[in-house]
């Protein structure tokens with residue numbers, strides 16, 4: 321089997337924030353990182369002219385191709401079962417129905433990975449498997465099921481924060497958190513070593529540790545789409561935690577917009593080099609800039625300025641590596657949230673450090 325691998329089965333960035341920041345509308349052509357596809361699909365709710373999803377990892381594009389095909393051909397209940405968002409016993413049969421509609425490379429990829437299809441596409445990424453394994457195998461070394469239940473069932477955020485601080489946080493939790501979410505283990509088995517190339521923080525586990533504490537003091541686990549997904553036995557027990565594009569109120573509009581979606585296996589640099597000025601107006605770029613050296617990042621910003629229509633916007637996240645506007649380009653970018661603080665509830669949705677949203681001048 322080829323070494324191609326789905327890294328991210330779903331997007332773990334808050335699509336509400338990128339939609340608000342980019343203010344996508346009917347005249348827009350959006351360029352977005354594909355990853356698991358959720359955030360690019362969510363832009364279809366804003367009815368832009370086009371959404372182009374790119375990813376340099378072909379496996380991510382194969383994943384999105386299959387999700388999109390399933391969204392076209394299955395009814396919503398079947399789709400939720402096929403993806404693994406709900407129990408769905410007939411994933412194999414549904415794949416047989418869908419496979420003639422796949423491109424040759426995607427069909428060859430998924431034919432060799434039917435075990436992943438049987439598990440549900442939502443769980444097939446390296447990242448998701450890492451978190452689920454940590455919760456399944458590491459948490460029991462620290463706490464009983466009863467204590468875990470008590471954390472998940474706290475009735476108020478105040479009680480949850482106190483429980484986390486006074487009961488959950490003990491020496492073993494801290495030691496194992498440090499081990500599991502350090503660069504060596506998480507970087508090797510959950511993310512990629514190369515994601516740490518430009519990280520200067522000595523203790524990335526510590527940054528996550530503090531963010532987890534902050535998160536648990538601000539939102540109940542069951543109200544938190546990411547944590548609720550990772551902690552619960554059934555993937556999405558509450559419909560409001562489903563990815564936006566799959567929510568009952570939004571799915572019909574998403575399905576209607578699928579013809580405006582384009583998929584491309586390519587790096588941002590290749591796309592920018594092959595794009596004409598004015599081809600795109602809105603850019604949603606995940607946290608890819610922290611995998612680049614500062615010079616490469618500045619060149620990418622230059623490329624975005626070159627291809628963007630006037631009034632364009634750029635949104636992206638950072639996890640460990642600060643990526644301010646380089647001083648040579650500062651006159652060309654204006655923050656979308658001038659006070660630098662979009663709704664704080666959005667910022668804390670994930671383990672990211674920051675979210676940037678700029679108008680291109």
Ligand SMILES: C[S@@+](CC[C@H](N)C(=O)[O-])C[C@H]1O[C@@H](n2cnc3c(N)ncnc32)[C@H](O)[C@@H]1O
Nearest residue numbers: 353355375376377380511586587588606607608
């Ligand atoms: C940026 S990653 C999300 C990472 C996650 N937030 C984390 O840091 O662990 C999302 C996707 O971006 C893709 N990607 C990374 N750099 C890219 C680039 N320069 N061009 C296109 N896709 C890229 C990866 O293949 C991956 O599927």
